[in-house]
Each structure stands twice: as structure tokens, then as C-alpha cells.
Amino acid sequence: MSEKAQIILDGKTYEFPVYEGSEGEKAIDISKLRDQSGYVTLDFGYKNTGATTSAITFLDGEQGILHYRGYPIEQLAEKASFLEVSYLLLYGELPKAKELNDFENQIRYHSLVHEDMKHFFEFFPSNAHPMGILSAMVNSLSTFYPKSQDPHRSANDRMRTAVRLIAKFPTLAAISYKNGLGHPYMYPDNKLGYVENFLYMMYGLPTEPYKVDPVVADALNKLLILHADHEQNCSASTVRMVGSSQANLYSAVSAGIAALWGPLHGGANQEVIEMLETIRNDGGDIQKWVNKAKDKEDPFRLFGFGHRVYKNFDPRARIIKKSCDDVLKKMGVNDPVLDIAKQLEEIALKDDYFIERKLYPNVDFYSGIIYRAIGIPTRMFTVMFALGRLPGWIAQWKEMVENKEPIGRPRQIYTGATKRDYVALKDRG
Numbered sequence: 001m002s003e004k005a006q007i008i009l010d011g012k013t014y015e016f017p018v019y020e021g022s023e024g025e026k027a028i029d030i031s032k033l034r035d036q037s038g039y040v041t042l043d044f045g046y047k048n049t050g051a052t053t054s055a056i057t058f059l060d061g062e063q064g065i066l067h068y069r070g071y072p073i074e075q076l077a078e079k080a081s082f083l084e085v086s087y088l089l090l091y092g093e094l095p096k097a098k099e100l101n102d103f104e105n106q107i108r109y110h111s112l113v114h115e116d117m118k119h120f121f122e123f124f125p126s127n128a129h130p131m132g133i134l135s136a137m138v139n140s141l142s143t144f145y146p147k148s149q150d151p152h153r154s155a156n157d158r159m160r161t162a163v164r165l166i167a168k169f170p171t172l173a174a175i176s177y178k179n180g181l182g183h184p185y186m187y188p189d190n191k192l193g194y195v196e197n198f199l200y201m202m203y204g205l206p207t208e209p210y211k212v213d214p215v216v217a218d219a220l221n222k223l224l225i226l227h228a229d230h231e232q233n234c235s236a237s238t239v240r241m242v243g244s245s246q247a248n249l250y251s252a253v254s255a256g257i258a259a260l261w262g263p264l265h266g267g268a269n270q271e272v273i274e275m276l277e278t279i280r281n282d283g284g285d286i287q288k289w290v291n292k293a294k295d296k297e298d299p300f301r302l303f304g305f306g307h308r309v310y311k312n313f314d315p316r317a318r319i320i321k322k323s324c325d326d327v328l329k330k331m332g333v334n335d336p337v338l339d340i341a342k343q344l345e346e347i348a349l350k351d352d353y354f355i356e357r358k359l360y361p362n363v364d365f366y367s368g369i370i371y372r373a374i375g376i377p378t379r380m381f382t383v384m385f386a387l388g389r390l391p392g393w394i395a396q397w398k399e400m401v402e403n404k405e406p407i408g409r410p411r412q413i414y415t416g417a418t419k420r421d422y423v424a425l426k427d428r429g
């Protein structure tokens with residue numbers, strides 16, 4: 001772009017290039033600002049900072065638009081399979097039939113985890129949160145595949161690591177659940193599809209046959225697609241940041257899982273259901289809880305409301321709300337918590353506090369109700385989010401490595417004590 005941005009500091013004018021993305025988003029490239037003027041920019045929480053350029057996901061928060069590689073999320077959620085979307089995120093194009101078949105076969109081939117890993121699980125407390133287990137287990141995969149430790153070895157090595165991770169992740173996630181129950185772990189059944197295999201490893205038992213319900217598998221496939229990427233969110237930025245030091249993919253994703261676990265990010269889906277249950281057990285006075293969320297003295301927030309980038313609606317939440325009704329109907333489930341969720345949404349959306357701050361239900365508001373209906377325990381909700389987000393994390397990491405991006409290392413403005421001399425212990429009073 002020929003346009004330039006001018007910044008005037010101490011009476012001097014500095015000019016910076018303006019950058020425009022393929023969907024018309026504009027940015028000022030201030031990477032030379034400090035060299036030229038001595039100033040840095042300050043932006044807590046990176047609310048207005050573009051950390052990278054990316055060709056994976058486009059998101060327009062004002063208009064509620066979300067595209068993966070140009071394809072609208074509504075079309076992908078309706079028509080695609082999760083592995084097809086994973087391929088799209090990783091390779092940039094939808095696979096042809098043979099490409100998808102090969103990709104699925106590679107994932108099947110790598111679905112087992114090393115037998116020695118089973119011993120790790122034995123030492124977690126029975127009430128360990130599955131996200132803690134998953135993060136540790138994904139990191140430990142790097143010790144079984146030492147070649148993965150050099151992300152620049154070759155493009156083929158990177159893809160092999162990516163495929164291994166996508167293949168083993170459901171196996172590890174299911175074991176982290178079985179571990180808490182004290183049930184025997186189920187080996188993957190490679191005759192099944194990716195989603196069906198995960199359900200089989202979660203709910204199957206060696207003592208009785210388990211048949212996957214297609215309604216459940218369809219719902220889960222859709223949920224995973226809706227979570228598959230979301231550009232530079234907290235966990236994806238974490239994966240890119242950790243990967244930028246040239247740490248291996250397993251370790252970068254393990255850090256991403258830790259970032260996702262927090263209640264302001266992916267951990268919100270567990271919090272939403274717990275909040276709805278609390279409201280119900282408290283007598284169902286929804287206005288009382290809305291008032292608490294508005295009270296600045298009260299730490300309570302309405303989980304599942306608000307988003308850093310969506311200021312109109314979250315397109316994922318719209319799709320989930322509809323499929324929530326469909327799934328409950330098809331499965332004949334009547335969940336009173338859904339009524340509370342609907343009333344809460346109605347009251348909050350009419351409230352000036354939420355209107356002024358543009359706070360709308362986000363992806364996590366209704367997803368927990370579907371997870372519950374299809375039998376996923378509450379503590380596994382964020383694991384489900386992680387399973388969905390995995391191809392996005394990998395695509396973000398791969399893009400960062402292939403673009404040879406520099407190590408992530410922000411600046412700061414120091415506000416601590418100015419220089420002072422060391423005082424010997426005996427003289428400190």
C-alpha cells in the first residue's frame with residue numbers, strides 16, 4: 001500500500017508503512033518505531049496488536065464472520081468431516097478424495113500410544129483434572145519421538161509429527177478420562193472413524209460391545225469443526241510463542257493446552273455448566289445472578305458471555321444453539337439447565353450493561369449442554385475443546401515455522417525501583 005502512517009513524537013514526525021490483508025484489514029507496521037524514535041507501543045493483553053500475518057483463519061468480530069482458509073464456518077460445520085477440516089487447516093486446500101483417504105489412513109496408523117506411557121497415567125491422583133494430564137502427556141510424547149525436537153529438520157518430518165499428534169491425541173484424552181474412573185484403557189479400534197473411535201475409547205469396555213450412536217458422532221463432529229481454529233487467540237498465540245523459540249510441536253501444543261484450560265478461555269465451557277447448575281440449585285432466580293455479574297464489587301462473571309473479538313454475535317454460538325435444540329430433540333433429552341440458559345440469555349441480552357459492552361453468548365455458552373446430552377462428563381468439556389482446536393494449533397505452528405518468524409519477545413515499560421545499592425543483611429534493620 002502506498003499509504004503511510006505518521007506518528008509525531010517530541011516534535012518529530014516518523015512515517016510507517018501501512019499493511020493491508022486480503023479481506024481489507026489494515027495495520028500500521030511499527031516494527032522500526034523503537035529503532036527510529038526510542039519509543040515502544042504499550043498494549044495490555046495485546047488488544048490492538050497484530051502479532052503476525054496469517055493465511056489460515058479470517059474473523060470479522062463486528063459482523064460475526066469466521067472463515068477457515070476462506071470457507072465459511074457455517075458451510076464446513078454443515079457439510080464437512082473434522083479430519084477434512086483438519087486437512088484444510090494444515091494444507092490450505094480441501095482434500096481430494098484420495099488425499100483425504102490417505103490422510104485418514106495415516107491418522108489410523110499412528111493412533112496407538114507407546115505402551116510405556118501407560119505407566120505415567122498410573123501415578124496421577126484419581127481426581128486429577130484431565131486437562132493437567134493431557135498437557136503433561138502431550139509434552140511427554142516429545143521424549144518418545146526425539147527427531148521431532150528439531151522443527152526445521154524437514155517438511156516431511158513436521159507433517160509426520162503433526163499426524164502423530166492428531167492420531168494420538170484422542171487416545172490420550174480418552175485414557176485421561178478412564179484413569180479418573182479407574183476403568184481399563186481401551187485400545188483404538190481402527191475400523192472406526194476419528195470421532196467414532198474417540199467415543200469408543202471413552203465409553204467402550206472390554207467386557208461389553210459398544211455401539212457408537214450416529215447422532216452423538218454427528219454432534220461431536222460439528223462441535224470439533226466449530227472449535228478447530230480461531231486465529232490468534234490466547235492458546236494459539238501461546239503455541240506460536242513457545243514454537244518461536246524452536247521448541248518442538250509437542251511442547252508447544254502442551255503449552256497451548258495449559259493456556260486453553262483457563263476459565264476465561266476454553267475452561268469457560270466447564271464453568272458455564274457449573275454456573276447454570278448453581279443458579280438452578282439456588283432456586284433459579286436468574287435476575288439475581290445477572291445483577292451479581294454486573295456488580296463490580298462481586299468477582300462473579302457470566303461465563304459463556306463476552307468475547308475479545310466478537311462484538312455483535314459469535315457465529316459459532318448461533319450454530320451451536322441450533323444444534324443443541326436438534327441434539328436434545330433427537331436424543332429425547334429434556335435438560336432443565338437448557339431452560340435456565342435460554343432465560344439467562346434472554347434477560348442478559350435486554351440488559352443495558354450487556355448491550356453497552358456488546359456482551360453476547362460465545363461458543364462456550366451452549367456447547368456444554370450438548371456435551372452433557374451426549375454423555376461427556378463436565379471435567380472433560382475443555383478436553384473436547386482441545387481436541388477440536390488441535391489442528392488449528394498445529395496449522396498456526398507450521399505457518400510460523402515455515403514463515404521463519406523470529407522468536408516472540410515483547411518489550412515492557414519498567415515501573416519498578418530505580419537503581420540502588422545492595423545493603424548487607426546485618427545493616428537492613
Ligand code: CMC
Nearest residue numbers: 264265266268293301302303304305306307308357362363
Ligand atoms: N460478565 C460480566 N461482565 C463482563 C463479562 C462477563 N462475562 N465479560 C466482560 N464483561 C465486562 C467487563 O467487566 C468489562 O466491564 P467494564 O468496561 O465496566 O470494566 C467489559 O465487559 C469488557 O470486558 P473485558 O474483560 O475488558 O474484555 P476482554 O476482551 O478483556 O475479555 C473475555 C473477554 C472473554 C475474557 C470476557 O468477556 C470474559 O471473561 N467472559 C467470560 C469468560 C468466557 O466466557 N470465556 C470464553 C470466551 S469464548 C472461548 C474462547 O474463544 O476462548
